[in-house]
Amino acid sequence: xxxxxxxxxxxxxxxxxxxxxxxxxxxxxxxxxxxxxxxxxxxxxxxxxxxxxxxxxxxxxxxxxxxxxxxxxxxxxxxxxxxxxxxxxxxxxxxxxxxxxxxxxxxxxxxxxxxxxxxxxxxxxxxxxxxxxxxxxxxxxxxxxxxxxxxxxxxxxxxxxxxxxxxxxxxxxxxxxxxxxxxxxxxxxxxxxxxxxxxxxxxxxxxxxxxxxxxxxxxxxxxxxxxxxxxxxxxxxxxxxxxxxxxxxxxxxxxxxxxxxxxxxxxxxxxxxxxxxxxxxxxxxxxxxxxxxxxxxxxxxxxxxxxxxxxxxxxxxxxxxxxxxxxxxxxxxxxxxxxxxxxxxxxxxxxxxxxxxxxxxxxxxxxxxxxxxxxxxxxxxxxxxxxxxxxxxxxxxxxxxxxxxxxxxxxxxxxxxxxxxxxxxxxxxxxxxxxxxxxxxxxxxxxxxxxxxxxxxxxxxxxxxxxxxxxxxxxxxxxxxxxxxxxxxxxxxxxxxxxxxxxxxxxxxxxxxxxxxxxxxxxxxxxxxxxxxxxxxxxxxxxxxxxxxxxxxxxxxxxxxxxxxxxxxxxxxxxxxxxxxxxxxxxxxxxxxxxxxxxxxxxxxxxxxxxxxxxxxxxxxxxxxxxxxxxxxxxxxx
Ligand code: COA
Ligand code: AMP
Numbered sequence: 213x214x215x216x217x218x219x220x221x222x223x224x225x226x227x228x229x230x231x232x233x234x235x236x237x238x239x240x241x242x243x244x245x246x247x248x249x250x251x252x253x254x255x256x257x258x259x260x261x262x263x264x265x266x267x268x269x270x271x272x273x274x275x276x277x278x279x280x281x282x283x284x285x286x287x288x289x290x291x292x293x294x295x296x297x298x299x300x301x302x303x304x305x306x307x308x309x310x311x312x313x314x315x316x317x318x319x320x321x322x323x324x325x326x327x328x329x330x331x332x333x334x335x336x337x338x339x340x341x342x343x344x345x346x347x348x349x350x351x352x353x354x355x356x357x358x359x360x361x362x363x364x365x366x367x368x369x370x371x372x373x374x375x376x377x378x379x380x381x382x383x384x385x386x387x388x389x390x391x392x393x394x395x396x397x398x399x400x401x402x403x404x405x406x407x408x409x410x411x412x413x414x415x416x417x418x419x420x421x422x423x424x425x426x427x428x429x430x431x432x433x434x435x436x437x438x439x440x441x442x443x444x445x446x447x448x449x450x451x452x453x454x455x456x457x458x459x460x461x462x463x464x465x466x467x468x469x470x471x472x473x474x475x476x477x478x479x480x481x482x483x484x485x486x487x488x489x490x491x492x493x494x495x496x497x498x499x500x501x502x503x504x505x506x507x508x509x510x511x512x513x514x515x516x517x518x519x520x521x522x523x524x525x526x527x528x529x530x531x532x533x534x535x536x537x538x539x540x541x542x543x544x545x546x547x548x549x550x551x552x553x554x555x556x557x558x559x560x561x562x563x564x565x566x567x568x569x570x571x572x573x574x575x576x577x578x579x580x581x582x583x584x585x586x587x588x589x590x591x592x593x594x595x596x597x598x599x600x601x602x603x604x605x606x607x608x609x610x611x612x613x614x615x616x617x618x619x620x621x622x623x624x625x626x627x628x629x630x631x632x633x634x635x636x637x638x639x640x641x642x643x644x645x646x647x648x649x650x651x652x653x654x655x656x657x658x659x660x661x662x663x664x665x666x667x668x669x670x671x672x673x674x675x676x677x678x679x680x681x682x683x684x685x686x687x688x689x690x691x692x693x694x695x696x697x698x699x700x701x702x703x704x705x706x707x708x709x710x711x712x713x714x715x716x717x718x719x720x721x722x723x724x725x726x727x728x729x730x731x732x733x734x735x736x737x738x739x740x741x742x743x744x745x746x747x748x749x750x751x752x753x754x755x756x757x758x759x760x761x762x763x764x765x766x767x768x769x770x771x772x773x774x775x776x777x778x779x780x781x782x783x784x785x786x787x788x789x790x791x792x793x794x795x796x797x798x799x800x801x802x803x804x805x806x807x808x809x810x811x812x813x814x815x816x817x818x819x820x821x822x823x824x825x826x827x828x829x830x831x832x833x834x835x836x837x838x839x840x841x842x843x844x845x846x847x848x849x850x
Contacts, residue, residue: 224629231490231628231643235672242643243673247478249485250521251281253451256478265455266673267478273449274458274477275319275352278520279312280449287523288312290497294549295341297530298541299388300421304341308523311348314341316446317438318349324441325380325413325432329354329450332378332460334411335506336360336369336400338387339530342417342434343506346382347516351458351477354450358460358472361507362387362394363726363791366402368470372462373407375472375681381414382434386422390535397424454478460680461509463615464720464729472680473615475512480618483644483674484518487619491611491642492553493583493627496523502555503529503542508726509615510589514555518619527551533560540573547580553626554582557589557725558596558610562755565596571603579604584626586611589725590757591713594635607631612638612713614699615727616689618674621645621667622711637710644672649705654693662704664717666696721750721758726791730760733794736787737762737780742770745803747811748794751820760784761820762797763840773799798847800840806830819844 235242240259247256247267256270282288288309295304306314327333333350335357337343343359350357358376360369373381383400386393397416404411416424417434426433458477462470488494492514500519504510506528519526527549533542533556542564546554568574579585585600585608592610600608610633611623622638622645624630633639641647646668649657657663669690671677675697679686692698700720703713719731730748737746744767750758762780770776777797784794804812807830818825819841827834 220631221629224631227628228625228630228640228643231625232641235643236646239644239672243482246486246673247482250478250481251277256454260670262670265476265479265670265677267454267482270454270478271451272454272478272481273352273354273451274481274517274521275315275348276449277481278348278351278517279308279315282308282520282523283312285523287496290523291525292520293341293344293526293528294499295528295530296545296549297339297388298536299390299531306341311345311520313446314345315348315352317441318342318345319352319447320441320444321415321434321437322349322353322355322380323447324437324444325415327353327355327379329452330356330456332356332358332376334358334360334369334373334376334378334381336362336381336383336396337417337506338362338384338396338419339505339528340384340417340419341528342384344516344528347459347506347512348520352449353447354452354456356457356460358462359507359512360462361505361726361791362396363507363789365785365787365789366399367406367787368789369399369403370406371470372472373403373411374409375462375470376460377409379412381411382417383414384417385419385424388421388530390532393421395422395424401427452477455677457680459512461512461615463509464727464732465685471685472682473509473618473676474678474680475618475674476677479673479675479677480513480517481521483619483672484513485521487642488518488522488524488627490627491620491623491625492555492586494519494522494524494553497525498552499525499527499550500553500555501527501529501545501549501551503533503560504555504557504589504725509613509618510555513619525549532563534563534567538573539564539567540577543574543577543579546582547577550581552581553584553586554579555586555588558587558592559590559724559755559757561587561596561600562757565599566755571599574603579606582606584609586623588613588620590722591638591715597635607633609633610638612711616676616697617671618676621672622647622713634706634708634710637706637712639711640709641711647705647711648696649703650693650696657704659705659707662702662714664693665699665701665703665711665713666693667699669695669697671697721760723750723753723758723760723791723793724756728760728788728792733760733762733784733788733792736784737764737797740776740780740783742767742776743780745811747803747813747816749813749817749820751817756793759796760792760794762794763803763816764797764799765801765803766799798840798844800843802833802836802839804836804840805832807832816840
């Protein structure tokens with residue numbers, strides 16, 4: 213087989229297989245044992261219940277497990293968090309005791325404002341330490357946080373506020389995007405003006421780059437509030453049920469409305485602690501860095517909760533893979549902070565490679581004590597893995613998961629000693645996850661054949677067990693293939709058991725590691741004046757993996773193709789946010805459709821990717837594809 217890297221020892225393979233077998237045949241015992249890595253106020257007697265879920269009678273507190281218990285164990289002086297921000301030229305270290313103190317202060321601030329267990333707090337903040345304090349402070353109080361990524365528009369923020377109905381919104385005066393500052397306060401004000409839910413207060417962290425104006429009736433200065441509550445006692449960690457929500461994180465669904473994935477305290481703590489050790493090979497005292505954003509699931513699991521649960525050091529990076537200041541920034545941080553395992557998205561590596569094709573900076577700076585680089589968020593193309601392995605000399609491990617699951621389900625578990633991997637595959641099933649590849653009728657396909665990638669229910673601890681305010685939406689994920697969770701991905705399993713993820717079966721695309729719905733973009737495009745019909749498809753992109761491209765047929769009398777195209781680009785940016793990255797709109801005389809009126813999106817995808825295409829016999833007008841291909845070619849030649 214074309215596996216790369218060191219072959220695994222028979223012992224490691226046996227360890228993985230034993231773990232897979234036990235997690236599948238005796239899940240309660242397997243996860244019950246894993247749960248011993250967590251401090252419980254009331255240890256669970258039952259590991260799993262069909263109705264109640266994981267550890268239903270256990271009580272714990274996630275913040276206690278991330279902070280207090282390490283301090284109590286005498287590790288208060290060890291570094292918990294390193295904030296490295298090349299965009300502000302700042303490096304700050306927080307020991308476990310300091311992080312506990314900072315988190316406690318924010319918990320006291322929240323309590324002072326009347327936030328209590330079970331309430332929600334929306335966090336719309338950049339990659340600064342206060343964001344981590346705020347997440348942990350919510351966990352401490354048993355308050356449910358919902359972090360919204362800064363690249364979302366006010367409208368998207370408003371949708372999340374209306375769904376989560378938070379008492380407070382925590383924000384900062386700005387985010388720093390490469391060389392630019394982005395004022396957040398006007399976005400928050402606009403979002404709140406759009407909501408029907410009344411937000412009691414906005415607590416705002418003023419950053420020196422941008423000063424925000426506060427509304428005296430609603431807004432509170434973070435530092436003033438901190439000073440005002442400095443004499444307040446640090447609230448104790450609230451015991452919460454293992455099945456109580458720790459956070460709600462919204463992700464793109466197929467309906468255009470964001471889905472609020474609910475993460476439960478108990479399953480999350482147990483699964484993340486298990487994954488740190490067994491997948492990433494990280495233990496107490498090691499340094500782990502996930503170069504993601506706290507607005508995404510990777511940030512929740514592997515910037516904040518995972519590393520702290522096991523007493524490791526985590527890195528909070530405020531910057532970009534390139535331009536802050538150069539494509540050597542990742543390697544500098546890995547070397548400077550002795551990162552042992554590093555996690556990023558393939559798109560970031562492609563961006564670095566574009567600017568440093570020979571890996572000159574990587575060669576000069578090196579990767580210090582790093583033992584492995586993990587990639588996820590989109591398919592890691594073999595060429596990118598090859599480049600990175602050659603230039604870093606490290607094993608590069610593709611692994612697969614989703615917001616819904618909260619932690620990897622396909623990986624090479626290096627913590628278990630496994631080293632096997634194949635380029636083009638995301639790896640092997642992680643213990644706790646049993647995969648099947650089914651055809652559209654629910655029948656298993658032969659090994660090597662493509663189909664729907666599904667996971668046997670019930671899902672492992674940590675994976676979602678409901679959607680916020682949307683139990684029916686959650687259940688839909690289990691409706692198409694009874695007994696299985698439908699991942700929405702297509703792929704195959706080869707004869708060696710490696711899983712290959714080839715794309716989505718729905719309208720979701722991954723743009724620079726960000727999950728977006730083309731259906732949602734189509735709704736925005738279709739509602740613009742002058743648009744008769746439209747389709748948004750994901751085209752291949754050498755850096756971002758995919759980018760959305762809109763095809764539009766215009767109504768007669770519209771304001772000109774170019775004006776229409778730029779209005780559409782602006783509308784998608786305004787309504788969804790800059791992260792949508794829809795920059796190209798093709799105004800065409802007609803869209804390719806079947807005689808029954810279905811738009812042939814696959815055909816459009818092939819045309820923009822310059823792939824050969826056949827004209828389907830069901831097409832309404834055979835001349836349309838060639839006309840579009842000519843137009844697209846002419847535009848890209850410009
Ligand atoms: N706040 C405000 N705006 C944001 C933002 C944030 N947190 N994040 C992104 N944006 C904006 C960007 O400034 C950009 O705006 P522009 O169109 O005005 O230039 C737009 O959203 C698109 O951003 P992005 O997709 O990040 O493109 P980019 O060209 O700025 O950077 C990469 C490209 C590849 C360097 C960058 O996307 C990257 O680092 N990706 C890795 C993603 C990742 O870690 N994903 C997590 C999964 S592990
Ligand atoms: P998100 O919920 O944002 O993490 O996105 C999850 C989706 O990203 C998955 O359903 C896949 O479509 C895609 N994805 C994540 N990791 C990988 C990977 N390693 N290989 C292929 N696709 C991936």
